[in-house]
Amino acid sequence: MANFEWYRSFITIYKHSSVSEAAKTRIMTQPAMSQHLASLEAEVGEPLFTRTARKMVPTERGKELYTQLAPLIESLEETTLSFKAVSSPTLPVVKIGTAQEFFRERMAPYLRNFNMRVIAYYGLAAYILDLLTEDKVDIIVTSQKFSTPGIEYLHYVEEEFVVVAPFDYEEPDFNDSKQLEAWLCSQTWLSYGLELPIIRRFWRENFQKRPQMKPEHVLPDLHIILSAIEHGAGISLLPTYMLANSLRENKVKIICEPYKVTNDLYFAYKIKNSAMPKLRMMIEALKGYM
Numbered sequence: 001m002a003n004f005e006w007y008r009s010f011i012t013i014y015k016h017s018s019v020s021e022a023a024k025t026r027i028m029t030q031p032a033m034s035q036h037l038a039s040l041e042a043e044v045g046e047p048l049f050t051r052t053a054r055k056m057v058p059t060e061r062g063k064e065l066y067t068q069l070a071p072l073i074e075s076l077e078e079t080t081l082s083f084k085a086v087s088s089p090t091l092p093v094v095k096i097g098t099a100q101e102f103f104r105e106r107m108a109p110y111l112r113n114f115n116m117r118v119i120a121y122y123g124l125a126a127y128i129l130d131l132l133t134e135d136k137v138d139i140i141v142t143s144q145k146f147s148t149p150g151i152e153y154l155h156y157v158e159e160e161f162v163v164v165a166p167f168d169y170e171e172p173d174f175n176d177s178k179q180l181e182a183w184l185c186s187q188t189w190l191s192y193g194l195e196l197p198i199i200r201r202f203w204r205e206n207f208q209k210r211p212q213m214k215p216e217h218v219l220p221d222l223h224i225i226l227s228a229i230e231h232g233a234g235i236s237l238l239p240t241y242m243l244a245n246s247l248r249e250n251k252v253k254i255i256c257e258p259y260k261v262t263n264d265l266y267f268a269y270k271i272k273n274s275a276m277p278k279l280r281m282m283i284e285a286l287k288g289y290m
Helices: 004-016 019-025 030-044 060-087 100-113 125-133 177-185 199-207 222-230 244-248 277-288
Strands: 049-051 056-058 093-098 117-122 139-142 151-166 236-239 252-270
Touching: 004 019, 004 030, 004 056, 004 060, 019 030, 056 060, 093 100, 093 125, 093 277, 100 117, 100 222, 100 277, 117 125, 125 139, 125 151, 125 252, 139 277, 151 222, 151 277, 177 199, 177 252, 199 236, 199 252, 222 236, 222 252, 244 252, 252 277
Parallel strands: 093 117, 093 139
Antiparallel strands: 049 056, 139 252, 151 236, 151 252
């Protein structure tokens, strides 16, 4: 009769495509993990993986078994963790890594409604991913999907970036996209970084080329960029979710409509923690306030 731990090891190997990575995730030795798999394959009566030099490739029988087992194992683990969470007298603590602007706009206004304690860390995508891999945070909200073993990504939301200018900015009426592109290049731009993040994508998607200009000011904080635009410093690309007050108070305006660009945000967390109730609570809370 198959042992429950064999199933857990099989699921972990399937997700990581590696016995060694699965062993690290389950805090086991590699020989013990291999023995679990060998015992399960003997019970099933046929191989569940094809061993290659780089990874474990599931056989058709392995795929079929995973499809049947994964929901059952994850449901059982989630039930156990939920029971422990309910039994705890204190609120769960969730450590999250994200961009400062996102936290300010999308989390800070709703913290009092979160049934959890939140510890936040701010930084760019690569930095907060390092925090996640080092177990310094439980979950991150990121715009970049890195190929990192043991990390799972879940699509969260699509941001929309538009060209934002001071309210009294004069915008010529161009019918030709080449004229518009040339005019935009001649304007004073504020950028989040010297490498022109999001601006390059805006140019590529709308004009099929790289932007032929340099930013006048590089300010690594979107709220500071917005404030600078309000006071006439230039133009930039900003997410629509942070513009409501400035637009309502006639401090800025959106120009060059309908030229815009979108940016996907993802939740990222360690696969081994995917069933943790506090992570599901955080994900559902953030989805609910979008």
